[in-house]
Amino acid sequence: MKYALYPGCAGEATTEESLKATIKILEVLGVDFEENEAFSCCGAGIVEEEDAEFELALNARNFALAEQDGRDIVTICNTCLMTMLKSQKALADDAKLFEQVNEDLKEIGLEYKGTVKIKHFLWMLRDDIGLEKIESLIKTKIKDVRMAPFYGCHIIRPADVISDDKEPDFISKLIKVCGALPVEYRDKYNCCGFHILLADEDTSLKMTQKCLTNAHEDEADMLVTPCTLCHISLDCYQGRANKAKLPEVPVLHLGQLLGLAMGITADELGLDKNVISTEQLINY
Amino acid sequence: MDPNDEKGLDYHFYKEIAKHPKGEGITKCLSCGTCSSTCQVLAVNNNYNPRKIIQKAVLGLREEVLNSEMIWICARCNSCIEKCPKGIRPGDIITAIRNVALEEGKTSNKGVRHSIYFKKSILQTGKVNEAILPLYTLRFKIFSQVPQAIKMFFKGKLPPIFPKKIKGIKDIRKLNQLIQNRKLKQAKDLNKRGQS
Known part of the structure; x- marks a missing residue:
């Protein structure tokens, strides 16, 4: 299984030790993973307070980037996990929204198919590693x-x-x-x-x-x-x-x-x- | 039609909240208080009370609710969403109230500034700048954070003030432009329909 590692803002700055340790574990486990420099913030469920459409677009873009690389997303931030899953659910439940988001993504040369899986590091350990x-x-x-x-x-x-x-x-x-x-x-x-x-x-x-x-x-x-x-x-x-x-x-x-x-x-x-x-x- | 009566109550406030996808549940609230009894913020600070906030909104205390700092201290633990017997997602209703407050352009308290900064920062670099976020939120009260900042500094944990931009930041800005254009068009169409 191939993963795109999504550290979240805190993992990259304030709690960099958690990212460092996670990368080490992924290496020891022999997991095929990559960090993607194009990933943006997920919006943390906070951007949606001001602009729900923008938060959805941010996430759809990240999903599309992961799909392009044929990777599932694995994160070590609970809030990133929830925000991404929430966006994915919103797009799965509403065909019109899905279409509209993809129209926007097309303008930047991307497409969200809805195939990417989003997992927490903990779930990856449990379900894919065992x-x-x-x-x-x-x-x-x-x-x-x-x-x-x-x-x-x-x-x-x-x-x-x-x-x-x-x-x-x-x-x-x-x-x-x-x-x-x-x-x-x-x-x-x-x-x-x-x-x-x-x-x-x-x-x-x-x-x-x-x-x-x-x-x-x-x-x-x-x-x-x-x-x-x-x-x-x-x-x-x-x-x-x-x-x-x-x-x-x-x-x-x-x-x-x-x-x-x-x-x-x-x-x-x-x-x-x-x-x-x-x-x-x-x-x- | 001016919905405000002589007491300054806005009886249409709850409809304004219900127009936001997250606020739909407000029309079905029984005010049973299960949200408050399960609220993890209220457990340590009983000035925060989701039942009261929602009830005030239903009663039409528009300005009081929108200007209140209280609507910004829901910690989004989602406990109330799990336990609400009507399944109306009280925590999401609080989010919908925040939606309205932000549409009104409120900037008067820490919570609202914290929220506004996220999108600003994402449009600049693609991520949230953790060094500037506290400054933007707390303004001069940032001085209360100095001891904590010193501690973090000695641990080498202070986030960078000028973080790297993500690859493709232009795409993020373009997506935003597309969305804002669409919103403008929708507002115009709505206006036209209102006139005809």
Whole structure:
């Protein structure tokens, strides 16, 4: 299977460690992937507030570019995932819209056929790689660490757009395969508050703090997230959110967790870029 | 016809919201409050209440709703969309209210500026400039972010101020032009039909 890697804005800048680790994992897994310099922002469901047609056109253009290369899109940002799936659904449900978007795309020499598949990195691991293959690549098991999955909203909801009912808690399986102990964590499907970080920082950080406090309550030593945006709130802004001065909770991107267990060096996984120190894992 | 009565209520406001594809559900809202009981923002800040916002819109408190910062702090966690017993997607109704606020050209608060900046930035480089977004949104309040910025700087995580343009940025601008031209034409046609 061939993929076009769609990192999202955060993966390319603020949380570059998640992209670095993901690329490393894709290489180890032998996945045929490419980054496309022509991909634009997906609009993040925010552009549609001002101009829904433009957001749709942005996504249709990206889809057409991937189709041109015969690749499916794989992303490490939940919000990119949801926005792309939402656009794809809108185009699939409305023949007139589909036609109109293609008329516009024709002007720039592209065509959207509707064949490209859009996947999250987590889904790619689950459906195209499989737990067995991942397990076979694990070299050093991470022992005695209690890890809680933090999925984030846009890989789960809304169900009519995401429609992914194959395996609701695959990260826990990956945690287990890596040797750590998956924790039953009450906030695993809840919101980190990222999307209102600039609009209302106080409220956003209270949401982040709630997730962190509950991580302590549920005795998780660490959080693992598949989303670059959750990574920003939980890791980069943890210091600002942690008003109660609780002990820090390190946050790993999914690729970093797998990489550590696959024996990839901390450097190659960008662990030095995580704001909350993950040192306890480096020499486990 | 002026829909505003002497109390300043605009009874047609909800229709304006319902005209947007995401706002259609507003005509069917029972105000049961399931959205609020499942809202993850309200759980930490009860000044935000989706049921109240939608109810105010239905009652015709147009200006109050459109100028409120509250319509910009839905975190789009989509919990209400999952749980609404009428299936009317309360979170999407909030988006439709944002649509109306942006059409009105509101720029008075952080949330609306955050939203406006996305398209601006995409037309410039093809992506969202994460260095300028906080500046554009927060204006002089950016100083509150200095400690965080210093922290990020020492981690080597400050996003670039002048990011590279994507390949084919001209195509993005062309798509936008095509869309804006079509919108203008549609508005003109609608006008003509109104006159005849």
